[in-house]
Amino acid sequence: MHVPDGFLDAPTSVATGAVAAAAVAVSLRGARRELDDRTAPMAGLVATFVFAAQMINFPVGAGTSGHLMGGALAAVLVGPWTAVLCLSVVLLVQALLMADGGITALGTNITLIGIVTVAVGWAVFVVLRRVLPKRLDLVAPAAAVGALASVPVAALVFTGLFAIGGNAPVDLGAVVTAMLGWHTVIGMGEAVITGLVVASVVAARPDLVHGARPLVAERELVTRKVVPQ
Amino acid sequence: MSARRFFAVALVVSLLVAGVASYYASSRPDGLEHVAEQTGFIDSAEESATADSPLADYETSGVDDPRISGGLAGVIGVVVMLVLSTGLFWLVRRREPADGTR
Structure with a gap:
């Protein structure tokens, strides 16, 4: 749902730009607690993979398509x-290099795809992790449910922004119905991709999955010593 | 699987997705564009200021073959992403172990 320039008026775009800048500033501080020598390269690869995966539009119903947003996956x-x-x-990178998503809409896109999907996906995941049995094989399904919820919520937030600062006078009821309907279907694709990718990483390296840490910590740790030749 | 091997596999998968599989992606309008067409606000979209960039719309300008043009744009994008994001996270990371042994 990359928003192009022009959909939202200047005041709304400035406001979402401020929200995005504040969120990035707060996240730069918060990310220090999540990143170390081992997880920093992992985070770089997750960002890179999300970029690649966003190139894959999958067909949805008649005449439209969707692609992974990746907020729940990355979280x-x-x-x-x-x-x-x-x-x-x-x-x-998409806005500057690929002309995918507008420049004045960058704050809007960071708000929708960078903040809303991450916040919703992570919140749903954490609630599920708390109520589900403490098992590693439930990490991927919980992530998938978070992903499923994140997409229609982002669509709703877009509609809210459009109600405030939309540049075209159109029936908002029709917009909210269509946005919610299509993005619920797209959310199912988001859930499938998120579930499969998280399951693969959990199978290969559960210790590199941030959301699995409380579960991995309970398992016995093996320490290997590197002996110089 | 060693961390190095895992990261190598993840990078190869990303390169294949962006460089090869992207050719087979659906070219239908995405959900938002479709809704904008349906409900009548698609015409308020303006062309991006970067619409003339050499990789705009995931096509490499000057390369005619669509498979190579799109694949090359995807591979360049992956390399730029890897350098930028890994560099950022390497700067942001804390310098002591994550387990808080200090």
Whole structure:
């Protein structure tokens, strides 16, 4: 749902720009707690993978398509603060290099795709992790449910922004119905991709999955010593 | 799987997705564009200031073959992403171990 320039008026774009800048500043502080020598390269690869995955539009119903947003995926893999930064870098590179998403709309896109999907995806995931049995194989399904919820919520927030600062006089009821309907279907694609990717990483390296840390910590740790030749 | 091997696999997957699989992506309008067309606000969209950039719309300017043009744009994007984001996270990271052994 990359918003192009022109959909929202200047005051709304300035406001979302301020929200995005504040969120990035807060996330830069928060991400320090999530990133170390081991997880920093992981976060770089998660951002890179989200960029690549966003190129894959999958067909949805008649005449439209969707692609992964990746907020829930990144939050579960590398933590929510780092995820906001991952998505912000993705959106910056897309806007500047690929003309995907407007320049004046960058704050709007960071707000929708970088903040809303991360916040919703992570919040749903954390609630599910608390209520579900403490098992590693439930990390991916919980992430998928978070992903499923994140997309229609982002669509709703866009509609709210459009109600405040939309540049075209159109029926808002029709916009909210269509946005919510299509993005619920797109959210199912988001859930499938998120679930599969998280399951793969959990299978290979559960210790690198931020959202699995409380579960991994309970397992026995193996310490290996590197002996210089 | 060692961390190095895991990161290598993740990078290769990203390169293949952006460089090869992207050719087979749906070219239908995305959800927001579709809704904008349906409900009548698509015409308020303006062309991006970067619309003339050499990689605009994930096509490499000057490369005619659509498979190579899109694949090259995807691969360049992946490399730029990897350098920018890993560099940022390497600067932001804390310098002591994550387990808080201090």
